Amino acid sequence: MRYTGLIEKYRDRLPVSESTRIISLGEGNTPLIKLENIPKELGKEVDLYVKYEGLNPTGSFKDRGMTMAVTKAVESGSEAIICASTGNTSAAAAAYAARAGIKAFVVIPQGKIALGKLAQAMIHGSTIIQIKGNFDDGMKIVKEISNHAPVSIVNSINPFRLQGQKTAAFEIIEELGSAPDYHSLPVGNAGNITAHWMGYTEYHEIGKSDSKPTMLGYQAEGAAPFIKGSKVDNPETIATAIRIGNPQSWEQALKLSKESNGWFDAFTDKEILATQKMLTEKEGVFCEPASATSVAGALRDIKLGKIPEGSSVVCTLTGHGLKDPDTAIAQCDQSAMINVNPTLEEVKKAILDHM
Ligand SMILES: *Cc1c(COP(=O)(O)O)cnc(C)c1O
Numbered sequence: 001m002r003y004t005g006l007i008e009k010y011r012d013r014l015p016v017s018e019s020t021r022i023i024s025l026g027e028g029n030t031p032l033i034k035l036e037n038i039p040k041e042l043g044k045e046v047d048l049y050v051k052y053e054g055l056n057p058t059g060s061f062k063d064r065g066m067t068m069a070v071t072k073a074v075e076s077g078s079e080a081i082i083c084a085s086t087g088n089t090s091a092a093a094a095a096y097a098a099r100a101g102i103k104a105f106v107v108i109p110q111g112k113i114a115l116g117k118l119a120q121a122m123i124h125g126s127t128i129i130q131i132k133g134n135f136d137d138g139m140k141i142v143k144e145i146s147n148h149a150p151v152s153i154v155n156s157i158n159p160f161r162l163q164g165q166k167t168a169a170f171e172i173i174e175e176l177g178s179a180p181d182y183h184s185l186p187v188g189n190a191g192n193i194t195a196h197w198m199g200y201t202e203y204h205e206i207g208k209s210d211s212k213p214t215m216l217g218y219q220a221e222g223a224a225p226f227i228k229g230s231k232v233d234n235p236e237t238i239a240t241a242i243r244i245g246n247p248q249s250w251e252q253a254l255k256l257s258k259e260s261n262g263w264f265d266a267f268t269d270k271e272i273l274a275t276q277k278m279l280t281e282k283e284g285v286f287c288e289p290a291s292a293t294s295v296a297g298a299l300r301d302i303k304l305g306k307i308p309e310g311s312s313v314v315c316t317l318t319g320h321g322l323k324d325p326d327t328a329i330a331q332c333d334q335s336a337m338i339n340v341n342p343t344l345e346e347v348k349k350a351i352l353d354h355m
Contacts, residue, residue, distance in 0.1 A: 003029055006167045007067055013170070013202065014068065014163055023070045023100045027063035028167055030055045032175050032314070037282040044302050047312040049180070050279075050295065051172060054287055054320030058091045058120060060241075061165060061192060061318050065156060066092035068164030073152040074100050082151040083107065084138030086188065086241050087117030088319055093154050094124035105151060107131060107138040114240055114288070114324035134235065136246040156191030157248050165192055169199025170208075172314055178209040180312040186293040187217035187226060187264065188242035190253035192318065197256040213314070215262040217253065218297035220290075224266035226253065238269040238327060241290035241319060263306075267296045273331050275299070276321070286321030286328075294318075 005024030053061035080103040090106035097104035104126035223235030232245035276292035294315040340346035
C-alpha cells in the first residue's frame with residue numbers, strides 16, 4: 001500500500017471521520033537511525049538512536065502537527081490560519097495552507113529566523129508579519145487575534161497539533177517493538193515532548209508497549225525556563241527554533257517529566273553547535289542546531305551514568321540542517337575550501353596534500 005501520510009496510517013487514533021478531507025504531504029514515517037560511531041567513541045554500551053524528523057516534507061516535525069491542524073481547520077470551514085513561529089511552524093503552515101488552498105499568516109521575530117525557514121514561508125505564498133519582538137511577543141498577540149479576525153490558530157496550543165505529533169512515538173514503538181528506556185528532545189514550547197508522552201502513554205495503555213520511556217528535555221542556556229523554574233524575558237540562543245522564554249505547554253511538560261522520572265537540563269550554544277557538527281562528521285546526519293540539543297543532553301548524561309549502560313535511548317532530531325545554512329557554514333573550517341586552477345595537476349596536488 002502506498003504511504004499517504006500519518007492521518008491515514010493512524011486514522012483510528014486521531015480525531016477524523018470518514019468524510020474528513022485530509023490535507024497531507026506524506027509526512028511521518030521518518031527514519032530511526034542507530035548511531036554507530038559516536039557510541040563507540042564514547043566507550044559506553046548503549047543503543048542510541050536518532051529519529052530524523054528533518055526528513056518530513058517541510059524539513060521538521062512540525063508537519064506531523066500541521067497535517068492535523070490544517071485538516072481540522074478546513075473541516076471547520078476556516079479559510080485562513082495563523083501562527084507565531086520561530087521558523088519551522090511558519091514553513092509548515094505555509095506549505096499545508098498552500099496544499100489546502102487556504103491563506104496562511106505567519107508572525108515571526110524580525111531577523112531571528114533561519115534563512116531556509118524564511119525561504120519556505122515566502123515561496124509557499126504565506127503572508128509574513130514580521131514583528132520587532134521575539135516569539136513570545138508574537139504568541140501573545142496570536143492567542144488573542146482569533147477574537148478579532150477570522151483565522152484559526154495552528155500553534156501547538158491548538159490541540160490537534162499535539163494529536164498529530166504523538167504519532168512519532170507510535171512509529172518508534174512499532175520499530176523497536178516497545179518504547180525505548182529514554183527519550184530525549186529539545187524543548188522550546190514543550191509541545192513536542194508533551195505530544196510524545198501522549199503517544200507513548202496511549203500505546204502503553206492499549207498494550208503495544210510494555211513500558212514507557214523516561215522523558216528528557218534539553219534547552220539552550222540562554223532560553224532555559226525549565227531550568228530556571230520561571231519565564232525568561234529575553235531568551236537568546238543560536239538555536240533559534242528553541243529561542244522561547246515562555247513555554248506554552250509548561251504545566252504538561254513539568255507533569256510528564258515528574259511522572260516519567262525524567263529531567264531537564266541546558267547547554268551552551270557552543271556545546272549545541274559542537275554536537276551538531278559531531279553528528280554530521282561522525283554519523284553523516286545533518287540536523288539544525290536546536291535538534292542537536294537532544295543528542296548533547298543524551299551524550300552528557302550517558303557519560304555521567306545518569307543514563308546507565310544497557311539502556312536504549314531515542315533522540316529526536318527535530319529539524320533538517322539545511323534549514324539554517326548560515327550557521328552551518330559559519331562553524332566550518334574555511335581552509336577546507338581549496339581554490340585551484342582547473343588543471344589535472346593542481347587538483348591532484350590538492351588531493352594528495354589532504355589525504
Ligand atoms: C519547534 C521546534 C522545536 C521545539 O519544539 P517544542 O514543541 O516547541 O518544544 C525544536 N526544534 C525544532 C527544529 C523545532 O522546529
